[in-house]
Amino acid sequence: MAPSALPSFSSSFLFPLKTQKSFKPPKPLTIICSSQEPKKPSKNPQRPTSRNRKRTPYGTSRRSILKKTFTQEQVKFTAGVSADPQVGIIGGGMAGLLCALSLEKRGVKSTVFDTTSMVNVVRPCWISKLEPFNGMWHLSENGKPRGEFDAIVIAHNGKCANRLLASSGLPLIARQMKRLDLSSIWALLAAFEHHLPMGDGNVTFQGAFVKGVDSVSWMANNSLKLLGSQGNGPHCWTFFSTAAYGKQNKVPQENIPSQTAEKVKTSMLEGVEAALGLPKGSLPRPIYSRVQLWGAALPTNTPGIPCIFDPHGRAGICGDWLLGSNLESAALSGMALANHIADYLQSDGACPEEFAVGLEKEFEAIEGHDIGQFALAGVESSLKQHNEMSAFQLAT
8 A cells, every 4th residue: 555644743733722612503604606696895885095095003004015025014004903903815735725714713704816717707806916904904906996804814825925925014024924845747647558567567556656767756546545446447647746857847737738738747757757767658548638747836845834813914824745745744733733722812912922823933945855744754754654555665
């Protein structure tokens, strides 16, 4: 069996960073990408402009951008939180959704913003600006108001998140986000009519790391993950490139040239062939294939904490990269931040210093095969103890 299990973390990550207080009755959870009509802005919304923004105390909050530098003036909310606080969550991945659901269990309303345009999504949304004003965070999409929130959560990373935070008035949050180093990875999905052969027989593993091949670093048999799917159906595999290969062949991931896609597919399939010890040209032709560049893929460094929270700016970060780089890490991070924010809101913002988390935490390099902490990292010790899995490494 392959190293498909997720790394095991301490169960303490499932609990808030501070002792929970009694739960409030659950309140509605709002997803912005739904069929509900958004509230129409008032005719004269009191929003910050160059005309009406005067010298305002931090009790109502403001921000200051020093041009041509990354220096920001720290936003500090000093007024109490709203009687019925709401949290804006930017990013609808696993971490963002689990953060929203966990807030709901603690009786806190939230709104999730995401760019997805899949089923039941009427209005995909990309938050382009954060602006503190009158003790609240004002979120907008290309000038269109998207709501006011007592606290905000950044549940994504990469260049978009860095741009969003660059002039937000959250220098500590922005600094931690910019410390993150992400690799670029090509992913190839290929479906084969029959089992893939190996030099000494058929492939029997679910996944394996590959060494000595420039274009392939990891391969996983998706069909073997599903019980009862080993019959007459196609055999679907996912292949990841090395980080170096991803960097060498990087293109705009939203608009991949067809020539590049074909070149990468051919190169990666040749790498799979070499990794399996097959003669050149003997790998079966896939009946379906698709390549995609994962521009901001796997982290190569991490602070090793479940979440980051700035209590003065009432803003936090969650995501898999804070603990590693897998689905479990994303879920635990989202839940941890939700509970931490709920505790902070229940305190009405009193003694904010007690709620500061991760703002000064140093990052450490992730140990792992080429692409960082992925699949096998953290599992090796448990494999040795329980002998429940075999970790495969293919070397050429």
